[in-house]
Amino acid sequence: MARYGMVIDTARCVGCMDCVVACKTENGIPEGYDRDWIAYDTTGAFPTLHMEIRSERCNHCEDPPCVYCCPCGASHIHERGGVVLVHHDKCSGCKACIAACPYDARFIHPEGYADKCTFCIHRVEQGLEPACVAVCPTHCMHFGDLDDPNSTVSRLLASREQHTLLPEAGTKPQIWYLK
Amino acid sequence: MRELVSTRTNPMIDPALHFWGWEIPVYLFLGGLVAGMMILSGYFLFRGRHREMSCSCLTFPLLSVALLSLGMLALFLDLSHRWYFWRMYTTFQPTSPMSWGSWILILVYPALLANALIRPPAWITSRLLWVSTLSARIAKRSAAVKFIGITNMMLGVLLGVYTGILLSAFGARPLWNSSILGLLFLTSGLSSAAAFVHLIASDPLEQKLLAKADNGFLTLELVIIGMFLIGLVSSTRVHLEAALLLLNGPFAPVFWVFVIGLGIVLPLIVQSMAVNNKVAHTPVAPILVVLGGLILRFVIVQAGQVSHWTRVVSSN
Numbered sequence: 001m002a003r004y005g006m007v008i009d010t011a012r013c014v015g016c017m018d019c020v021v022a023c024k025t026e027n028g029i030p031e032g033y034d035r036d037w038i039a040y041d042t043t044g045a046f047p048t049l050h051m052e053i054r055s056e057r058c059n060h061c062e063d064p065p066c067v068y069c070c071p072c073g074a075s076h077i078h079e080r081g082g083v084v085l086v087h088h089d090k091c092s093g094c095k096a097c098i099a100a101c102p103y104d105a106r107f108i109h110p111e112g113y114a115d116k117c118t119f120c121i122h123r124v125e126q127g128l129e130p131a132c133v134a135v136c137p138t139h140c141m142h143f144g145d146l147d148d149p150n151s152t153v154s155r156l157l158a159s160r161e162q163h164t165l166l167p168e169a170g171t172k173p174q175i176w177y178l179k
Numbered sequence: 180m181r182e183l184v185s186t187r188t189n190p191m192i193d194p195a196l197h198f199w200g201w202e203i204p205v206y207l208f209l210g211g212l213v214a215g216m217m218i219l220s221g222y223f224l225f226r227g228r229h230r231e232m233s234c235s236c237l238t239f240p241l242l243s244v245a246l247l248s249l250g251m252l253a254l255f256l257d258l259s260h261r262w263y264f265w266r267m268y269t270t271f272q273p274t275s276p277m278s279w280g281s282w283i284l285i286l287v288y289p290a291l292l293a294n295a296l297i298r299p300p301a302w303i304t305s306r307l308l309w310v311s312t313l314s315a316r317i318a319k320r321s322a323a324v325k326f327i328g329i330t331n332m333m334l335g336v337l338l339g340v341y342t343g344i345l346l347s348a349f350g351a352r353p354l355w356n357s358s359i360l361g362l363l364f365l366t367s368g369l370s371s372a373a374a375f376v377h378l379i380a381s382d383p384l385e386q387k388l389l390a391k392a393d394n395g396f397l398t399l400e401l402v403i404i405g406m407f408l409i410g411l412v413s414s415t416r417v418h419l420e421a422a423l424l425l426l427n428g429p430f431a432p433v434f435w436v437f438v439i440g441l442g443i444v445l446p447l448i449v450q451s452m453a454v455n456n457k458v459a460h461t462p463v464a465p466i467l468v469v470l471g472g473l474i475l476r477f478v479i480v481q482a483g484q485v486s487h488w489t490r491v492v493s494s495n
Contacts, residue, residue: 032189034189037186069276091260095257099351100350113260
């Protein structure tokens with residue numbers, strides 16, 4: 001059984017937002033809404049500042065609180081790759097999943113249901129990469145099976161220093177950022 | 180120093196989280212109020228006080244049905260995909276407090292109606308004869324009355340605690356992430372219910388009894404709020420920052436003045452003097468308690484949405 005994850009090389013990401021535009025185009029995201037976005041994280045004290053530019057989205061957590069709190073069973077873990085998805089026709093729009101997500105990765109679609117990144121599962125099932133990964137001009141984004149030791153994502157995680165977002169929230173995010 | 184800037188612009192999420200408006204606090208308040216009324220009413224039934232004509236417990240059940248329905252209406256209005264609300268009743272999700280709540284609410288209605296059947300009002304019995312026949316049969320069996328009383332008390336506790344657990348289960352919101360919130364909302368529901376019934380009770384002895392009970396609930400509520408804040412302050416940095424929202428942050432004036440001062444301490448002093456016959460019973464104290472309970476839900480729900488694991492300094 002595959003376990004899908006994403007590895008993003010922050011040393012290569014320039015924050016061009018091609019991933020954001022690709023996602024909007026591929027998934028028909030309404031104007032003013034984002035399934036993925038760019039975060040500029042600056043730490044340190046002047047003049048020794050460090051900036052990390054990250055392409056962020058739903059972390060498709062292995063322990064997803066958004067799925068556990070859903071009263072309708074709309075939020076679920078997809079059988080393929082452990083991707084966290086939402087059945088739009090089961091969602092009542094109660095917003096419990098929004099309250100539960102420590103990454104604030106979800107939003108309410110103008111049609112009323114909870115929406116978020118799907119890892120472009122419709123493309124992945126056809127053997128394609130997610131749209132954001134496919135268009136990245138610096139090739140900083142990688143998608144693949146974390147259970148396959150020979151996949152690009154596994155090899156990168158084995159060879160480079162990396163971190164996840166808010167590991168202290170205990171949700172086991174499936175997106176890693178290479179330092 | 181850390182500065183986190185995001186390009187994300189999702190409505191209700193950015194720049195500050197605000198996904199629940201007035202509907203959820205109103206629902207949580209009414210749910211807590213009804214829970215408190217079920218416990219008080221169940222207790223009166225258990226003690227056999229329903230035989231007394233003046234018992235305010237006879238007005239509880241139908242009033243509770245109306246208040247709970249109002250709360251459910253608020254909940255329904257909050258849903259953004261509201262015509263799919265029935266999906267909650269096609270499944271049971273054991274890990275979801277909201278799923279538990281939706282099924283508890285389904286059980287609460289028949290329990291309240293059974294409670295109402297013990298002494299139904301005249302305007303119902305004059306129209307529906309079978310109601311008075313059924314009511315007479317139940318009233319004759321004290322075991323049945325006690326069973327309805329106990330069921331109402333148990334479901335009241337479940338409903339009251341659930342309104343708090345609903346929020347405390349969200350680990351992503353540090354202010355809510357305390358299991359004592361269930362106990363706080365249950366106690367606040369009991370104090371609001373005692374105050375509300377105090378307002379409508381006609382029997383002076385019952386008024387005094389409810390004022391005494393309310394003093395106990397208010398004292399307990401103060402202790403629980405203290406424990407809730409101590410728990411947050413002594414936890415991680417994000418939990419401490421969440422507590423500071425109430426202690427000296429943007430929600431502090433409302434919290435200290437309306438929830439603690441006017442909603443608990445002042446009515447506690449006035450009602451303590453009233454039960455000791457130093458001042459006459461006044462409706463001002465119970466009105467303040469009820470309003471304090473409502474404002475407590477607003478403060479907790481709104482401040483909880485502001486409390487956060489990470490802080491985005493600005494959005495562009």
